[in-house]
Amino acid sequence: MNPFNATPNTFMGYDEMQLAWFTNSANNENDFIPGLAKSWVQNKAGTSVTVTLQPGAKWSNGQPVTAQDVVTSMAIAFTQGDAQAFFLGSVKALSSNKVQFNQLPGQHYNLFMHALLQSVIVPTSVYGSQLPKNIWQLIDTSQYAGSNKAKAAAAAKAETQLTNLGKKIAAFAPPTDVSAGPFVIKNLNPGEAYLTKNPYFYAAQNVHVDNVIFRNYTGNQQIWNYLISGQLDQAPFTSMPTNILQQVLHVKTNKELSTPSFVGAALAFNQSAYPYNLLAVRQALAHIINRQDVQKVGEPVSGSVSEYSDGMIDAATKTWLTKSQINSLDKYSYNVALATKELEAAGFKKQNGQWIMPNGKPWTATIYTVNGFSDWIEASKVIASEMTSFGIPTQPSIVSSYSEYLQQLAAGKYPIGFWLNALGPSAYGTFQRIFGSPDGYNVVGGKLQYSPASDKSGGNWLDISKEIKLLNGKVINPGQLTYALNNMNAAQQKTAVAELAEAANVDLPMITLWNYTNVQFVNTARFTDFPTQTGVLDNPAGVWMALGYVKPVK
Amino acid sequence: MVVAQTQLSNGQARRRHHREPFLRFALKTIVKKPGRLIGFLIIVLFILMAIFGPMLYPKNLPIDPNAIYAPISWKYPLGTDFEGTSNLALVITGARYVLFAAAMGALFTVVFGTVLGLLSGYFAGATDSVIMRITDFILTLPSFPLLVVLSTVWNFGQPVAMGFVLGITGWGGLARAVRSQTLTLRERGFIEAARGLGLSSGHILFRQLMPNVGSYIAMNLLLAVTGSIYAEVGLFFLGVVPFHVNNWGVMLNLAVFSGGAMSSPQALPYLLSPMLALLILTLGIVLFLDAVDEMFNPRLREV
Numbered sequence: 001m002n003p004f005n006a007t008p009n010t011f012m013g014y015d016e017m018q019l020a021w022f023t024n025s026a027n028n029e030n031d032f033i034p035g036l037a038k039s040w041v042q043n044k045a046g047t048s049v050t051v052t053l054q055p056g057a058k059w060s061n062g063q064p065v066t067a068q069d070v071v072t073s074m075a076i077a078f079t080q081g082d083a084q085a086f087f088l089g090s091v092k093a094l095s096s097n098k099v100q101f102n103q104l105p106g107q108h109y110n111l112f113m114h115a116l117l118q119s120v121i122v123p124t125s126v127y128g129s130q131l132p133k134n135i136w137q138l139i140d141t142s143q144y145a146g147s148n149k150a151k152a153a154a155a156a157k158a159e160t161q162l163t164n165l166g167k168k169i170a171a172f173a174p175p176t177d178v179s180a181g182p183f184v185i186k187n188l189n190p191g192e193a194y195l196t197k198n199p200y201f202y203a204a205q206n207v208h209v210d211n212v213i214f215r216n217y218t219g220n221q222q223i224w225n226y227l228i229s230g231q232l233d234q235a236p237f238t239s240m241p242t243n244i245l246q247q248v249l250h251v252k253t254n255k256e257l258s259t260p261s262f263v264g265a266a267l268a269f270n271q272s273a274y275p276y277n278l279l280a281v282r283q284a285l286a287h288i289i290n291r292q293d294v295q296k297v298g299e300p301v302s303g304s305v306s307e308y309s310d311g312m313i314d315a316a317t318k319t320w321l322t323k324s325q326i327n328s329l330d331k332y333s334y335n336v337a338l339a340t341k342e343l344e345a346a347g348f349k350k351q352n353g354q355w356i357m358p359n360g361k362p363w364t365a366t367i368y369t370v371n372g373f374s375d376w377i378e379a380s381k382v383i384a385s386e387m388t389s390f391g392i393p394t395q396p397s398i399v400s401s402y403s404e405y406l407q408q409l410a411a412g413k414y415p416i417g418f419w420l421n422a423l424g425p426s427a428y429g430t431f432q433r434i435f436g437s438p439d440g441y442n443v444v445g446g447k448l449q450y451s452p453a454s455d456k457s458g459g460n461w462l463d464i465s466k467e468i469k470l471l472n473g474k475v476i477n478p479g480q481l482t483y484a485l486n487n488m489n490a491a492q493q494k495t496a497v498a499e500l501a502e503a504a505n506v507d508l509p510m511i512t513l514w515n516y517t518n519v520q521f522v523n524t525a526r527f528t529d530f531p532t533q534t535g536v537l538d539n540p541a542g543v544w545m546a547l548g549y550v551k552p553v554k
Numbered sequence: 555m556v557v558a559q560t561q562l563s564n565g566q567a568r569r570r571h572h573r574e575p576f577l578r579f580a581l582k583t584i585v586k587k588p589g590r591l592i593g594f595l596i597i598v599l600f601i602l603m604a605i606f607g608p609m610l611y612p613k614n615l616p617i618d619p620n621a622i623y624a625p626i627s628w629k630y631p632l633g634t635d636f637e638g639t640s641n642l643a644l645v646i647t648g649a650r651y652v653l654f655a656a657a658m659g660a661l662f663t664v665v666f667g668t669v670l671g672l673l674s675g676y677f678a679g680a681t682d683s684v685i686m687r688i689t690d691f692i693l694t695l696p697s698f699p700l701l702v703v704l705s706t707v708w709n710f711g712q713p714v715a716m717g718f719v720l721g722i723t724g725w726g727g728l729a730r731a732v733r734s735q736t737l738t739l740r741e742r743g744f745i746e747a748a749r750g751l752g753l754s755s756g757h758i759l760f761r762q763l764m765p766n767v768g769s770y771i772a773m774n775l776l777l778a779v780t781g782s783i784y785a786e787v788g789l790f791f792l793g794v795v796p797f798h799v800n801n802w803g804v805m806l807n808l809a810v811f812s813g814g815a816m817s818s819p820q821a822l823p824y825l826l827s828p829m830l831a832l833l834i835l836t837l838g839i840v841l842f843l844d845a846v847d848e849m850f851n852p853r854l855r856e857v
Binding site for chain 1: 613614615616617619622623636637638705706793794795808810811812813814816817818820821
């Protein structure tokens with residue numbers, strides 16, 4: 001029962017708590033619902049945040065949640081590399097329930113408060129013993145970024161020590177669950193987890209549910225069966241075909257709750273693999289893939305066809321870009337004749353119904369996807385059919401597990417693969433999925449580092465050109481511009497987002513196929529009063545219950 | 555007394571059959587009982603399907619997003635799948651991989667099993683000990699879990715590779731049985747006579763001993779085909795093999811895990827189509843086994 005474990009078995013919003021819960025607001029990155037923090041204020045520059053904890057917050061063993069617990073949790077966040085990601089410099093306990101967070105001097109990371117409010121808070125009584133006494137000294141040493149060689153060497157050494165400590169903490173297995181959330185784990189086995197109400201929870205009077213059972217699943221199909229038999233009171237987002245949706249809604253008490261989702265499914269190209277380094281190839285493929293058909297087969301229930309392949313979901317495009325900017329985007333509509341023209345211009349030839357590449361070899365392709373990801377598999381089959389009919393014999397290849405898929409993808413083994421892009425709503429989060437780590441741009445020790453695709457351990461599997469020429473002739477480095485989004489004010493961000501969207505659209509490192517809709521299911525047979533507003537619905541059901549929603553049927 | 559009579563008639567029978575070509579004799583054996591004929595026809599149908607099936611359809615089966623899980627009709631005799639492709643077309647074009655891999659698997663099983671069993675039984679002694687220890691080792695390996703593990707390292711895009719792996723894990727039982735048959739045969743008069751005549755070991759093994767275990771081998775070949783089909787379809791169904799080919803196992807996997815055939819009647823034809831194909835093929839093989847036994851068993855010929 002350790003949230004830092006590689007396969008954590010704590011449950012966010014139930015027995016694992018954050019300072020606050022994000023409402024998924026598209027235009028306000030700091031719109032949060034209080035969690036363990038009752039309130040928070042930041043200074044004008046956004047570099048310092050003071051958080052006040054819930055006055056009655058207690059752990060499930062009866063001890064109060066204190067500022068020291070937050071400090072311990074942040075020290076652990078440093079060992080996991082999480083705190084470095086939002087440039088946390090220091091954490092100070094101002095009183096027993098007030099904590100001050102400061103950004104690294106000189107940094108101005110826009111999502112500082114956004115990220116720190118979502119940090120996991122764990123009890124010092126359990127995790128404190130895992131940290132050495134000099135942990136903060138170690139963290140300070142590791143943060144040195146100057147040019148003094150001796151200090152830099154000490155920083156590197158401290159960094160390694162922190163990483164090793166992080167591994168030790170990830171492997172730590174506390175015997176019982178100590179929770180500050182509405183529930184606490186009583187029993188856990190590979191099939192299910194049994195949680196009971198935490199009587200010490202600060203808003204225990206809001207929680208009307210006495211216990212929660214979590215069912216484990218290994219594929220979407222298991223969730224479908226549970227839903228069809230009316231066994232689930234709440235189910236998170238699950239891909240499903242229309243025939244299953246009909247079956248699910250056949251159970252009268254099953255209700256569908258939809259909220260917008262900031263995720264897109266995309267077909268991504270590894271540009272270090274020939275011929276996908278050719279722009280004409282990527283564009284031609286965008287023209288021969290009928291996204292309407294792909295969505296209809298792959299994600300008919302919880303998806304909508306992506307209109308603009310610009311790295312964002314369509315709703316975000318409409319918020320960020322002006323009308324004229326949107327009009328200048330290429331929609332890459334289904335147009336086989338145009339695709340033929342583009343390929344011929346690039347030196348491709350069609351012989352006996354099959355395309356021959358300029359290097360003289362016949363063009364064949366494999367699209368990689370993951371076993372159990374029913375939507376991706378079905379979509380990949382449609383795309384393979386369309387490509388084959390066009391004269392590029394294509395096969396979908398299904399990889400046995402997602403972890404293996406991600407590993408092989410990062411190692412550059414897949415020329416064409418599926419990818420979740422536009423993980424928003426923040427602009428940085430969105431473009432980071434394209435021009436960030438998949439393109440070899442990683443933030444290490446507060447600095448942006450680039451690894452070329454030739455460095456197989458660097459995780460650069462997209463190998464996007466470092467310079468992309470926009471329609472107005474301006475040349476941008478998308479990796480650097482994406483990183484720079486973090487330090488920009490709103491007006492600067494708007495310009496940068498427009499440029500990045502155009503770069504993603506012009507250079508087409510990936511084709512966005514559909515935007516996901518967050519479809520959840522609740523069952524009103526045993527419980528009523530489920531929330532309806534987007535901000536709450538986008539959080540785990542544990543948060544709903546902590547806020548007073550979900551009551552047993554009398 | 556009975557023995558003497560049998561041997562006499564056996565001799566007569568053999569003389570008669572030696573004049574009759576094997577094919578005509580085989581055909582006679584098959585048509586003798588309707589069950590055998592049905593089995594034979596089913597097997598022929600599936601073999602034709604594997605050879606010519608993919609030629610009947612375009613290399614890439616057409617999809618129709620407007621006919622997803624279409625019900626059974628004249629246009630779609632077995633309904634359609636999640637992208638509107640005819641299930642019948644999928645079953646027919648998917649037969650090639652399944653049958654070819656199964657045939658390869660059975661062939662490897664029989665070749666390894668027979669050769670090692672004959673060598674072990676005939677030479678006895680140290681050869682026998684070594685081969686039998688290897689056989690014991692192969693027999694103790696849980697073959698299906700082993701296949702699951704192997705499939706994570708190997709890509710089974712080629713049916714030959716799949717067949718080889720199926721064969722290499724499955725020959726143990728056959729080798730043991732052939733060895734025990736050989737052990738009893740090697741003490742028989744005709745082998746001793748062959749040895750006395752100074753015939754080579756190769757001749758004795760493959761010309762004298764093998765025909766006498768022929769029926770056993772032929773039956774095992776067919777049983778190994780069904781075993782291989784189940785194993786490979788099982789691997790694809792579980793999704794442990796990274797698949798990029800169309801075959802029955804893939805259909806089962808997609809029907810259950812992507813199409814929800816277990817929970818939605820609309821997708822049921824997609825699941826039942828490959829199952830029906832498997833059922834009919836197994837039935838055909840079982841019915842045909844009876845004929846095979848008679849064809850290859852010299853002791854049954856005169857009956």
